[in-house]
Amino acid sequence: MSTSFNYPDAVSIVEVGPRDGLQNESAPLATEDKVALVEGLVAAGLGYVETGSFVNPRWIPQMADSGDVFQQIKRAPDVTYAALTPNLKGFERAMEANASEVAVFAAASESFSQRNINCSIEESIARFLPVMEAAKTAGVRVRGYVSCVLGCPYEGQIEPPAVLAVSQALLDMGCYEVSLGDTIGTGTPGSMDRLLETLVPTLSARRLALHCHNSYGQALANILVGLQHGITRIDSSVAGLGGCPYAAGASGNVATEDVVYMLQGMGIDTGVNLDALIDVGRSCCKKLGRETQSAVAKARS
Numbered sequence: 688m689s690t691s692f693n694y695p696d697a698v699s700i701v702e703v704g705p706r707d708g709l710q711n712e713s714a715p716l717a718t719e720d721k722v723a724l725v726e727g728l729v730a731a732g733l734g735y736v737e738t739g740s741f742v743n744p745r746w747i748p749q750m751a752d753s754g755d756v757f758q759q760i761k762r763a764p765d766v767t768y769a770a771l772t773p774n775l776k777g778f779e780r781a782m783e784a785n786a787s788e789v790a791v792f793a794a795a796s797e798s799f800s801q802r803n804i805n806c807s808i809e810e811s812i813a814r815f816l817p818v819m820e821a822a823k824t825a826g827v828r829v830r831g832y833v834s835c836v837l838g839c840p841y842e843g844q845i846e847p848p849a850v851l852a853v854s855q856a857l858l859d860m861g862c863y864e865v866s867l868g869d870t871i872g873t874g875t876p877g878s879m880d881r882l883l884e885t886l887v888p889t890l891s892a893r894r895l896a897l898h899c900h901n902s903y904g905q906a907l908a909n910i911l912v913g914l915q916h917g918i919t920r921i922d923s924s925v926a927g928l929g930g931c932p933y934a935a936g937a938s939g940n941v942a943t944e945d946v947v948y949m950l951q952g953m954g955i956d957t958g959v960n961l962d963a964l965i966d967v968g969r970s971c972c973k974k975l976g977r978e979t980q981s982a983v984a985k986a987r988s
């Protein structure tokens with residue numbers, strides 16, 4: 688592209704549909720259909736799929752069968768099948784299921800932290816310490832999430848220094864990267880730019896990923912700003928599945944199809960076959976009895 692920005696040649700997509708997407712779908716998806724979804728995403732070229740989570744199943748019943756999903760998928764070489772783990776118990780369950788790597792999740796807002804994981808931000812960091820130690824012993828990489836980086840459903844606007852503090856804490860304890868979650872999708876290119884102006888010089892773009900929900904239709908624009916700041920790891924969810932159980936009104940992540948389409952148009956490689964991906968999203972939406980949230984999939988229907 689002929690612009691004054693130095694866009695990357697390639698971007699890695701972190702597909703979160705089977706976890707972040709399905710955890711908030713009201714219609715349950717059968718275990719075998721989750722397995723087909725994960726395998727379909729990998730066949731479409733996604734090299735990193737967040738496959739499930741090992742949280743309290745009373746809190747998130749949609750993920751109660753994550754162990755079965757991990758056991759039943761036919762694994763492809765060089766693909767990361769990741770799991771979300773809130774504490775040591777979750778980590779142990781993830782290891783039993785042979786997850787390739789795990790993610791811990793904190794928030795930049797105290798109220799969201801309490802609602803989501805029933806503890807303060809500081810307590811959450813303390814809970815992650817034994818996970819980090821166990822992961823180090825097991826040789827397993829740990830990703831970190833920070834929710835509510837551009838807004839909180841309970842506290843409103845969140846200031847960049849609060850995001851910087853918790854992101855720094857996660858990196859200091861050994862997370863290899865922090866994914867910045869615009870959980871309720873209220874961010875705009877303006878607020879994303881301000882956030883990254885604070886974070887990138889201190890933390891470095893190569894240790895940051897973006898996790899944008901599309902509730903206000905800003906996700907692609909926000910991702911573009913992330914690329915301009917040098918970020919090359921983008922979370923997205925096939926068909927824009929999901930939302931957040933602790934953030935009323937939050938829609939799903941930006942649709943993977945839409946991210947791939949935008950990046951292809953910019954000449955940025957993702958390794959994903961867009962047509963195959965659209966088919967996977969369609970098939971999953973049919974089973975869920977819902978419409979795709981991908982503008983690209985709708986336009987190609």
Ligand SMILES: CC(C)(COP(=O)([O-])OP(=O)([O-])OC[C@H]1O[C@@H](n2cnc3c(N)ncnc32)[C@H](O)[C@@H]1OP(=O)([O-])[O-])[C@@H](O)C(=O)NCCC(=O)NCCSC(=O)C[C@@](C)(O)CC(=O)[O-]
Nearest residue numbers: 741742743746773776777792803804805832834835868870
């Ligand atoms: C964190 C806890 C467990 C604390 O929950 P708690 O109630 O404070 O935990 P506890 O340690 O007091 O234990 C209570 C019960 O939970 C059980 N328990 C405890 N841990 C586990 C576990 N790992 N697996 C299974 N069971 C577990 C434990 O065994 C016990 O069972 P009981 O004795 O009552 O029968 C709870 O709050 C929880 O599960 N929260 C899950 C929240 C969640 O999954 N939210 C959605 C994911 S985050 C997200 O979507 C945002 C993100 C990442 O996508 C980024 C963004 O968009 O912003």
